[in-house]
Amino acid sequence: MENLYLPDLALIDRIVDETSDTKTFTLHFANKALNRRFSFKSGQFVEATVFGVGEAPFGFASNPHTPQQFDITVRAIGAVTHAMHALKEGDYLGIRGPLGNSFPLEEVTDQDILFIAGGIGLPPLKSLIEPMLDRRDEFGQFIILYGARTPADRVYKPLLETWSKRTDIQFLQTVDTPDATWQGPVGVVTTLMEKIKLDINRTVAFTCGPPVMIRFVIQDLLGMGFAEDRIISTLERYMKCGVGKCGHCAIGHKYICVDGPVFSYRQIKRLPER
């Protein structure tokens, strides 16, 4: 029997500054055999340890087709994340994972796809968007909507640039507060929904972002007539163990860490607290 709580060592290959408070860490496992057999699915997450500080959960932010090196995008907000930001390339993190369920992918081929992301909610969706775009012709209309507080608060700016140049997808972004350089739309992400045309009966919507944003997005999608199982979101809670034991992330009798983090609105609606 393995010790559930013992992390494996991962090396930090690259650190990219995304915004003033957010960095992307590219990692691989130090143990070669483990690194070779490692795989994950879009929507899953890891528990990352800074030894002596603690552990926190982060969704995979990279394409599962290249699992021998993977990304997590981290906003410095608590003790563990601040300590992570102080690390350098070549330093070690402890990693447990992959944990949690995953986004439906094979189940939604042939469908139109709509992504609605807010701020730091884009990274976990990116781990689904990228494998989908690898197989672009298997999906119908492909729309990505992204909202952030300010232009500088957007993550993956070079990637966003690439997306906006693609003609086979529709990529729209908005900010709450523009700066002098911003020429795009201003307003919360739901205002972008007025700019797109959807066939709600063949579209699956994926949304991830701050809880309040998700609430408004789901409200709008339901208002447009979306079926409850065509709305896919992620729930987040304060989480410790990641393996359904510590009890912190329980909602009703579901544990976000093992039953989630991905849920359809139909499932979310049945939970006794939201």
Add this chain to the structure above:
Amino acid sequence: MQVSAKAIVPKTLFLEGLARCMKKTEVIAPVKMKGGDITFEPISNVRQITFDYVNDHDPLKRFFIPAREELFSYHFSGNKPVAKSPPQPKPRVLFGIRSCDLQGLAHMDGFFQGAFEDQLYWQRRQQTLTISLACTEPLDTCFCICCNGGPWLEHGFDLQLTDLGETFLVEIGSAAGRRFLEEWHVPCQSAKRKDLQLRQELMQKCDEKMIPTAYLAKACIQITNNRVREELWDEMGAECFSCGGCTHVCPCCTCFDVYDCPQEDGQGTRYRCWDSCQYAGFTREASGHNPRAKAKERVKRRFYHKLSYAYIQQDGHPGCVGCGRCITVCQAFNQLDVPAVVKRLRRDG
């Protein structure tokens, strides 16, 4: 000779067998403290064992998930951390555990297995032989008959003893229990009809003394269907001190916190310690957002976990064994223990 599933052993001879076992294996048993309190702890002589007790104030879950335990320790070799699991536990015997606490362990067995098996719990569990003592004298806080938590059990023990005066009726619940009797030469005779009859009478008397205070059924229905008035949760939330006492003494509660203790030389340990869903910080996120910021929501959460159909179906039983410890620890004005809340929900709807 094969020992029969129900045997009779003179008490003194059973304890002599236990004493032989103690030369090789740690034995944990109930002892009387100077002030008169009863507590379970490792003993060095079977004469320390007291039979003058109903139960320990603290649940015996502490021998399987200690209030604080090491998850791993680490040190640095250059900039490379090296992490190490804690040492494996040694075999031991837990003598005198009551049915309710043993049912609590059965609950935890279910919880700590599955897709993610908690090896720290299971190693202790598998290394511990449980010799339970069926209850014949309940406390006025006991309500195990409402929760299938006692006063005696049909299974879940390695050995179950019933005190018949000069003898123990010994029921064998596992191969390990049978091995204990054989290895330590406990002289067993097959139980006779009169022994079984005496036990039946003792059990019936114990049942009759028990006040069935927790009629769970209606509370389960009310909670499952979200039919409890919000005002009632408001009232209970206002009464709760969020001290977490109820969850700490509960044999079914398993929630824990995880934290690192670094030392100055760069070594350190990651621990887990009991946590409580009744604490305000239990669900508080790094951003400050807290989905259960109000005591009312936390009280609701506790009873949803204990009594909702969703959990009963998942676990196979309610999250309560009727030990009555939450009655003793709760300091809230109108009591927020299981029987009290069940009664309030029953009278309200």
